[in-house]
Amino acid sequence: xxxxxxxxxxxxxxxxxxxxxxxxxxxxxxxxxxxxxxxxxxxxxxxxxxxxxxxxxxxxxxxxxxxxxxxxxxxxxxxxxxxxxxxxxx
Numbered sequence: 001x002x003x004x005x006x007x008x009x010x011x012x013x014x015x016x017x018x019x020x021x022x023x024x025x026x027x028x029x030x031x032x033x034x035x036x037x038x039x040x041x042x043x044x045x046x047x048x049x050x051x052x053x054x055x056x057x058x059x060x061x062x063x064x065x066x067x068x069x070x071x072x073x074x075x076x077x078x079x080x081x082x083x084x085x086x087x088x089x090x
Contacts (some may be wrong), residue, residue, distance in 0.1 A: 008056045009086040010071070014047045016078035021047050024074045025056050029064040042074055051083045 014021060026040045041059065046052050060066065071080055 004089040005058060005060060005066070006088045006090055008058060008069070009053060009084075009088060010056060011051050011053045011083040011085075012045060012071070013049055013051045013081045013083060014045050014073075014078055015049050016047045016073065016076055018076050019047050021045050021076055021078055022074035023054075023080060024072050025058065026070040026072065027058055027060060027066050028068040028070075029060070029062065029066055031062070031064040035068070035070055045080075047078065053084075 008025065012023070021044070022042050023045045024040045024042045026035045028035050028039065032039065041056050043054055043056055045054065071082065073080060
């Protein structure tokens with residue numbers, strides 16, 4: 001259940017032409033046709049090709065289950081590599 005979701009912990013390495021970057025974690029629930037700009041959480045990431053861990057809280061509303069997640073660079077072209085993902089539920 002989305003209400004039980006406390007956070008998603010991501011370990012990500014990033015490569016880009018700039019040293020500061022924001023990422024966005026999108027989610028799609030069963031009652032959504034596709035990803036939406038309304039269903040995302042933005043956070044800053046370090047760009048040094050080393051893995052760093054981020055705790056992202058998703059403000060998911062309703063009871064519809066989450067079907068898919070998507071991680072995007074937000075403000076510049078970049079390569080993001082997910083090393084590990086932990087979904088923390090209550």
